[in-house]
Amino acid sequence: MRSLDLDALVRDRTKRIIVCCGSGGVGKTTLAAALALRGAELGRRTVVLTIDPARRLAQALGLEELDNTPHPVPGINGELHAMMLDMKSTLDDMVLAYAKPERAEEILTNPFYESISSSLAGTQEYMAREKLGQLAADTRWDVIVVDTPPSRSALDFLDAPRALAGFWDSRMARLLVAPARASGRGMLKAFSLSLTLVHKVLSKVVGAQLLKDAGAFMSAAESLFGGFQQRAERTYALLAADQTAFVVIAAPRAESMDEASYFADRLVRDDMPFAGFVVNRVVQDTVSELDAGASLRAAQVASSPVAAAALRLHAGVAKEATHQQVLIAELAAGHPDCSVATISGYNEAINDLDDLRGVFPELEPAPAK
């Protein structure tokens, strides 16, 4: 099994963007912060873009409020900036940048805009990538570490923005929302369904008002969608560039490893710069010479109740550690060309910068500057 050297990764001068992805809850935000801290303490000017960090992690990074700009993290031997993604204001900024001024106002006040900016699937991924694009354009940063949104699948970070932009750009969306303008184009006639029927059903389902708002939004935002689509393509190109490195994070559990494996295959297939896997929170068996079966046998004959319980608990640890090592070996065997790092850490919570440094216990402390 090739091991992934995280220190080498943050030190590598050919890499400027490190993307931490993985399925929900595996430690993307934590590892993004820990990697960025490491990079900064190794002397690189680093910024980390976090998405919805746990409150204590945000506090540890000195992020008290959401304002969509990088802030210096105090108490660090190096230069680290941290920021939290603010979706709404990123989207507002884009509208202002891409729409004509009189249209921008119309868009921003449309009731439908509200629901897009908060709940449309893919918006968060889109905005995270947009923000990454902005950070990448800023020469202040040697390294940009990016956390990815908590989604069901890591693939969403690659695909959702394009799908979202495509959704708005689709002829279907225009036809359905604005039948007046669409009539005469003849597309729906081919399906022998009258536009009025489509419209009737849709307004039954989503309500006539929403459909009207959406229609007004669509026509006001028409010029915007081309821009959105282009941006999605451009940020995708940035992700595919050599200066980027994808780190795929997984929990040592079957479903999480499968998902990571699937995602890595996709990266490799699309020639994306895949750096390797990080398996996070792996159980460490410090008494590996005593396996689960033996430990249980000893527990059965133990005369001291405390010793019996201790041995049964050890059997659990041993069984789990073995199980996890099998999963890790399978992951590595399935991807012989890819590197894997494992991170232990079981119960402790991340409360401050020292805890964050402790995420990589096997790394040498960063040299004092």
Add this chain to the structure above:
Amino acid sequence: MLVRVMIEQSTSPSAPPIRWHIVTGKGGVGKTTVASALALALADAGKKVLLAEIEGRQALARVLDTAPLGYGEEKILIGKTGGAVHGIAVDAETALIDYLEIFYSMGKAARGLRRLGAIDFATTIAPGVRDVLLIGKITEALRRRDNAGEYIYDAVVLDAPPTGRVARVLGAAHEVAQLVKIGPLKRHGELVTSMLADPSTALHLVTLLEDMPVRETIESVPELRSLGIAFGSVIGNRTSPVPLPAGRITQVDIARALDAAGLPTSRTMLASLAEQTRGHRQRQDNETEHRASLETLGLPYVELPQLFGGINRAAVRELGTRLGDFA
């Protein structure tokens, strides 16, 4: 108090037994596992149960080692005393077509629209409507009766979205009913809202006995309470499986046990075991504190131990048995 918590339990002494179990909790705490175990426990108690998911993840099929679930409510597991678990993965498109068929007899047109991408479009631009349709399908299954007038399902267990999203999903019905002034969609929203508020519906909260999850569970309660759904139990999941009795752990005691089992020992091994045991003791002490914090919620409390070596159908069975035994 020896109630068979969750199985025959009611949300209050005067309330009917729970028919709709909604299982939520922070991401990754074990909602899917617990929902599956609960469904099995109910089936083992002889009930006909529908186990449902609404997020299109096929999470249930994964834990229970079954083929991917569809909309068809297939029987997926057999309980001990004639009970059974049926499974459904509700998707918004099918639920919408279902809805258009039931209320407008427009199923055929709706299927045509699906081919055009219109159904996908509608559920995308109106996420609230989408949520009402998903939850609406569950309430339909709950209300469904056979020819003799008996409910088809004794209980429905919903593997619900995580705490962060569940309020929006369950609250959507109320919002839609407010937003839409007349017509079937309003009635649909109202019906869903009334079933959520019914005393036979219970919201169960799964948590780990760790700092963050416990804190977030406690913090989530006021918002969830405002949904008007009665709370069921709090489930402490993945807890330390073997309680350490009081008393110091000595290397001598461990060495004796290993000796008695004919196993070799070494000084470093004994030291590491003692050290590991101190770690377990620390964890159990923390868990005791977290249990006490959870108790302040004043809700029934159930606990499931951490199982090792991965969760599969057998493990879910074991957890289900524990829920059933929780008396």
